[in-house]
Each structure stands twice: as C-alpha cells, then as structure tokens.
Amino acid sequence: MVGEGQAGSTAAANRTLVLEGVAVAYGQNLAVCDVDAVIPPGSVVGLIGPNGSGKSTLLKAIAGSLPLRDGEIRFGERPLRELAGRVAYVPQREEVNWEFPVTALDVVLMGRYRKLGWFRWPGRADRAAAEAALEALGLGGLGHRHISQFSGGQQQRIFLARAMVQEPELVLLDEPFTGVDVQNRAVFHEQIRAFARSGVTVLFATHDLDEVRATTTHVLLLNRRMVAFGPTPETFTPQHLRAAFGGQVAVFEQVPVFERLP
C-alpha cells in the first residue's frame, strides 16, 4: 500500500518539470543550449540574461512552439506534448497583433479551447469563468471592448486572465511586467502566488532583477547557454549575474529573497 507521504511525493514527481540538455536552434544558429533543470511543482522561476541570451527561445520551446535541437523536456514521466492545452503561454507584448478583430472576452475565452474542443462554442460557464478572471484582474465589465482599446498594462492582464481560465499545469510568461505599473504588478504577483499555491509552476522571463528578488523561488541564468539554475537564495548571486551579463551588471547589494512563497 502506498502511504500518504509517498503518494504525495509521487504526485509531486509527476508534476516536476525536467529540462535535460535542452538546446534550441534557428536553422544553423544555436540560440540556447546546455539547459538542465529539475523544477518542483509550485516553483516560480525567473529566467534572466542579457538581450538575445535565449530567454524567449527557451520559453517557446517549453511551450512546444519551437522544436528542440537537442535534449528533452518532460513533465514528470510524461513528455511535455502530453500536456497540450495545459501549458499557458503569455507572449511578449510586441508579438501580439493588437489590431486583430477580437474583444478582451474573446481573448480570455481562447484559454477554454482545450476544455471545449475546437468545434464547440463557449457556454455560459465558460463565459462566466472568463468574466470572473477579468473581474479578478480589475477589468470587470470591459470584456466587450476591442483589445486595441486597452492600455499596455491592461492588455497584459487580459492575457493573464486567459492563462487563468486555462486551468494550466504550467504557466510561461515572457516579460510580463513590461509596461505594468506598481499597482498592477501587485495584481500580477498575487496571481503568480495563487498559481504557485495550487502547485502550478510559473516561469517568467524578465529584465527586472528586483522582480526576481521579490517573487521567485528559483532562478535560471542564461547567456546562450545555461549559466546557473537553482533556488534563488543560493543562485541569484553577484558571481552568477556577472557570469550571465558578462561583467556589465553592477550588483550593489544582496537583498534577501523569498525562500518560499506563502
């Protein structure tokens, strides 16, 4: 008989994200390589590195939209492709066509397609979930508006709402805090914590090192290849930052980080 503790650790092992020798290329050009990380469920991982270091590329590979040149990505024992539809990916703002003729509610409802299948219209429960997510992110009653009519920070929140209704097992955010003001950052932080509390792993790419200190349990430093990965307190160090940023980063202090999210 499997004891409760053993069952719990098996469940955690099944939801552990494993990156093994991951490399991704665009044609002949290797964009990122040598990525090895074992990421427990409920982790919040900051991906950091200079421009062009491979952060977006790695997120897209984990999202399944870029093939691996080498290595393997698993979710527990399952290959990541079996998670299809349960990986919520929020792209960088510049990658979205904001003139596309859809409303905020349409965008959020896209998060329900896995549940619906492609040939069923969203029902009342789907619309209610989408409206509740918008409401929770301070955009209640604005679902009917065209996406171009929102500010940059509001647009980021619409995509976060899409991730929420997807009921994901893994959340990937590419520079989620760009253009988001202090108040709305707090909304983002709260939602990231909510994902983590429910055992959902969150990875986000950022240039904001303060965000990394404030919100992550782990960091993964990149500079075309992985420089370091591990729990934030041990890994977010001046030495690793200098190794990733090639000595261009001044590290004035080491502020304590959250060891574990509440």
Ligand SMILES: Nc1ncnc2c1ncn2[C@@H]1O[C@H](COP(=O)(O)OP(=O)(O)OP(=O)(O)O)[C@@H](O)[C@H]1O
């Ligand atoms: N579609 C593409 N085709 C060819 N090369 C690409 C493509 N996208 C990115 N690259 C290259 O891959 C490398 C990694 O780019 P990537 O966008 O992943 O870096 P990043 O760390 O996210 O950068 P940034 O901080 O500027 O967003 C860069 O050299 C970039 O020029």
